[in-house]
Amino acid sequence: MAKAIWGINPILEYLRHAPEKIEEIVISKKELRGKVHQIVEKAKKLGLPVRIKKDFAPPGIPPEANTQGVVAYLKEFDYAELEELFRRAKERGEKPLFLALDEITDPQNLGSLIRSAVAAGAHGIIIPKHRAAGITGTVVKVSAGAVSHIPIHQTKNLGRLLEDLKERDLWIAGLDARAGSTIYQLDLDLPLTWVVGSEGKGLRPSIREKCDFLAAIPMRGPLDSLNAAIAGAIALFETIRQRYYR
Structure with missing residues (x-):
């Protein structure tokens, strides 16, 4: 069965930017109005x-999913x-900025x-092929x-790929609360x-060793860590601030 995605905004984004990846769209008749009608x-x-x-009961959808009455099946x-x-x-005429994920298993964080x-x-x-979340409807x-706006590369060996990136003049920066x-700075x-x-x-230690430098996100409150999604976002936007908004 083709991969299912659901919800008004995700499907609109695919229609705008990657319609060639859609095999079929299934709509609930009772939701046929507004943005669903636009779809x-x-x-x-x-x-x-x-x-x-x-009778809207499309297969391949988690029972807890809020479909908003629209499901698309992708190639x-x-x-x-x-x-x-x-x-x-x-x-874009820009210095490369990539995000590599080391065994992120939670689809929400991905x-x-x-x-x-x-x-x-x-x-x-860049995501690993094994022991990590892949691209799913969630x-x-x-x-x-x-997902339809950015290339996502899947690798069998993240450590080796990071070495390849270093050979192509990219610096590898790891987020580490103990840095x-x-x-x-x-x-x-x-x-x-x-x-x-x-x-x-x-x-992982083997991935930490591949990094040219490690960096922490300073925290002044009583907690000593952030979840992966928030930490990654902070690092990305600090990079953008330094590049374009000094």
């Missing part, structure tokens, strides 16, 4: 198949080649990180459709890959 009209103009169902997700990430930076990366203008995301929903320097205006570790364990 139907846009899909028909693009020549995409649309089914309007009185198999097309992970990007690494070169596509570099090409995105070159087309979706949030993708959304933040797109909002920050990052050029691509990830697309949480990202509010941002001696903070993200605000480092010069981030350079070709850069941020590496964010898993929700519970942080960066």
Whole structure:
């Protein structure tokens, strides 16, 4: 079965930016108004198949999902080649800014990180093939459709890929709560890959060793850590601040 995504905004984003990846859209008849009606009209103009169902029970949807009466089935997700990430930076005339994720297993965190990366203008995301969340309907929903805006590369060996990036003149920066320097003390205006570790364990030692430098996010309150999605977003936007808003 094709991969399902759901919700008005994620599907509108796919219709605007990646309609070729949609196989079919299924609509609840009782929700056929407003933005759902816009989805139907846009899909028909693009020549995409649309089914309007009185009995709306599309398969492949988690029972807790809020579909808003609209589901799209996608072709198999097309992970990007690494070169596509570099090409995105070159087309914009910018220093590469990538986000690499080390065993992020929570789809909610992955979706949030993708959304933040797109909002920050990052050029691509790198995720491991094993022991990590991949692109699912939940990830697309949480990202509010941002998945359709950024190339996502999947690798079998994150450590080796980070070495390859270093050979191509990118600096590798790891987020680590125990680091001696903070993200605000480092010069981030350079070709850069941020590496964010898993929700519970942080960066694996083997990945930490690949980093050119480690940085912490300083906290003055009683808590000593942030979740992966928030930490990654802060690092990305501090990079953007240093590059463009000094």
